Amino acid sequence: xxxxxxxxxxxxxxxxxxxxxxxxxxxxxxxxxxxxxxxxxxxxxxxxxxxxxxxxxxxxxxxxxxxxxxxxxxxxxxxxxxxxxxxxxxxxxxxxxxxxxxxxxxxxxxxxxxxxxxxxxxxxxxxxxxxxxxxxxxxxxxxxxxxxxxxxxxxxxxxxxxxxxxxxxxxxxxxxxxxxxxxxxxxxxxxxxxxxxxxxxxxxxxxxxxxxxxxxxxxxxxxxxxxxxxxxxxxxxxxxxxxxxxxxxxxxxxxxxxxxxxxxxxxxxxxxxxxxxxxxxxxxxxxxxxxxxxxxxxxxxxxxxxxxxxxxxxxxxxxxxxxxxxxxxxxxxxxxxxxxx
Numbered sequence: 001x002x003x004x005x006x007x008x009x010x011x012x013x014x015x016x017x018x019x020x021x022x023x024x025x026x027x028x029x030x031x032x033x034x035x036x037x038x039x040x041x042x043x044x045x046x047x048x049x050x051x052x053x054x055x056x057x058x059x060x061x062x063x064x065x066x067x068x069x070x071x072x073x074x075x076x077x078x079x080x081x082x083x084x085x086x087x088x089x090x091x092x093x094x095x096x097x098x099x100x101x102x103x104x105x106x107x108x109x110x111x112x113x114x115x116x117x118x119x120x121x122x123x124x125x126x127x128x129x130x131x132x133x134x135x136x137x138x139x140x141x142x143x144x145x146x147x148x149x150x151x152x153x154x155x156x157x158x159x160x161x162x163x164x165x166x167x168x169x170x171x172x173x174x175x176x177x178x179x180x181x182x183x184x185x186x187x188x189x190x191x192x193x194x195x196x197x198x199x200x201x202x203x204x205x206x207x208x209x210x211x212x213x214x215x216x217x218x219x220x221x222x223x224x225x226x227x228x229x230x231x232x233x234x235x236x237x238x239x240x241x242x243x244x245x246x247x248x249x250x251x252x253x254x255x256x257x258x259x260x261x262x263x264x265x266x267x268x269x270x271x272x273x274x275x276x277x278x279x280x281x282x283x284x285x286x287x288x289x290x291x292x293x294x295x296x297x298x299x300x301x302x303x304x305x306x307x308x309x310x311x312x313x314x315x316x317x318x319x320x321x322x323x324x325x326x327x328x329x330x331x332x333x334x335x336x337x338x339x340x341x
Contacts, residue, residue, distance in 0.1 A: 082144035088289050089144045091119065091298035097305050098214045101232030104302075105240030105271045108223055115269045119300050120292065122147035123239065125176055125217060126277035128155055128162035135282025137169055143289045146301040147171050149276065150217040150239070153178035153203030157318075160207035167208050172303055174215030174239070175200045184222035193227045195314075197236075202314040211307035215239060236308065242270025245281070253284035261291055269297075 082089060094114065096102070103109030115121070122140075127133040128151055140147060149166050151173065156163050167173050178199040181188060188196075197216065204212045214236040218227070221240055231238055243263040250256045260272060274281050292299075 084142060084144055086293070087142075087144040088293040088297075088299060090146050090301045093301045093303060095303050095305050096215075096237055098235050098237040101228070101234070101236055101238055103238045103240065105273075106242050107221065107244070108240035109238070115271075115300060117268055118295075118297050119269050120264065120297050121271040121300050121302055122274070123150065123217070123241065123271060124148070124274050124276040124281075125150045126155070126180070126275045127151050128159045128166065129277045130159060130162065132279050132282050133159075133162050133166065133276045135279075136276040136285055137165060137171075139282065139285035139289060140171070141169060142286065143293070145289065145299045148174060148213075148215060148239070148302055150174050150176035150215070151204055151207075152176050152180050153200035155277075156203045156207040163204070163207045164209070167210070172213050172215065172301070173204060173208065174213045174217065175204050176217050177219055178203060180219045182220055182222045183218055183227040184220075184224035188224075190226045190230070193224060194230055197227065197230065197234075198311050198314040199318065201308060202310050202318050205308075205310050205315065206318055211310065213304040214306070214308040215302075215304060234308075237304070239271065241273035242267055243272045245272065245274045247274050247278045247281045247284070250278075250280050250284075253280050253287070256280055256284040257288045257291060260288055261295070264292075264297065265295065 102112055104112055106113075122145065124136060124147055127136075127149060149163075149171055151163055151166075153175065163173065175197075177183065177196040179196065181192075181196050183193045183196060201212060214234070216231055216236050217239040218224075221244075223238070223240070228238065243260060245256055245260050247256045247259075250259070256274075260274075264270060264272065274285075276282070
């Protein structure tokens with residue numbers, strides 16, 4: 001009798017324990033996801049089939065797996081990669097604090113020697129210009145590398161769409177005066193020099209639809225003391241160069257390549273001055289970039305810590321000046337539409 005009662009009690013205890021385990025595992029908990037729906041179970045089954053096994057992710061691309069689960073997963077944008085596995089590329093990016101107007105390029109400024117051996121900075125003046133600037137942009141894109149552009153204000157108002165392509169490609173955009181005036185000339189007053197500088201920046205801003213970098217290069221590399229003092233007061237960095245391509249004098253692309261390579265091999269590093277305004281420069285650049293790569297040179301990209309705050313009086317003057325085309329940032333399709341053919 002006692003044995004029968006004991007067996008009966010053990011059976012009851014066992015049943016209660018089984019029920020408790022079932023309740024614990026079947027009941028939703030705060031730290032568990034709810035049961036999968038039929039659709040989710042089907043999706044999970046499909047993911048586990050051999051044909052649907054995920055391909056191992058490339059190291060240079062961020063990938064998120066498709067998870068048929070209970071929580072929303074924010075999409076991760078893939079990193080941009082270079083299509084050219086042997087590209088010159090960019091070895092490092094430096095950020096410039098332009099406070100006080102620092103100077104770069106040993107032809108005129110000796111204080112800031114930030115490049116190491118075999119490092120170069122690519123720079124282009126006088127654009128934007130049809131055909132020639134796009135040719136330079138293509139050569140840079142093919143080698144996945146970056147440069148600093150110093151556009152002329154007038155040219156920026158003539159071809160704002162090209163200058164926007166420069167910025168969209170990730171290059172740094174500074175300024176090169178309004179009309180390429182020699183700011184060291186005795187014929188130019190301090191006020192006229194200021195006007196050239198500020199109007200140039202306002203024109204670049206108008207073309208880009210965004211503030212340019214506080215980077216400036218003097219036309220003809222003529223560094224007037226008064227203009228330099230003014231740029232310092234505006235916290236604008238001044239650029240000279242270490243290697244001048246003299247591409248504006250070159251008879252062909254080969255001459256530009258030979259000039260640059262001879263000078264850079266002698267200097268060992270430096271800021272290279274070229275002009276995207278010149279036809280032969282765009283022609284020379286693909287071979288020149290390959291020569292730099294073959295020579296063990298690496299490109300350093302220069303960016304400004306903060307954009308330039310243009311002066312409202314010059315911004316307003318440009319808009320009011322009817323001689324300057326007013327740039328519209330609206331796409332053509334939103335302005336002009338074909339309603340009948």
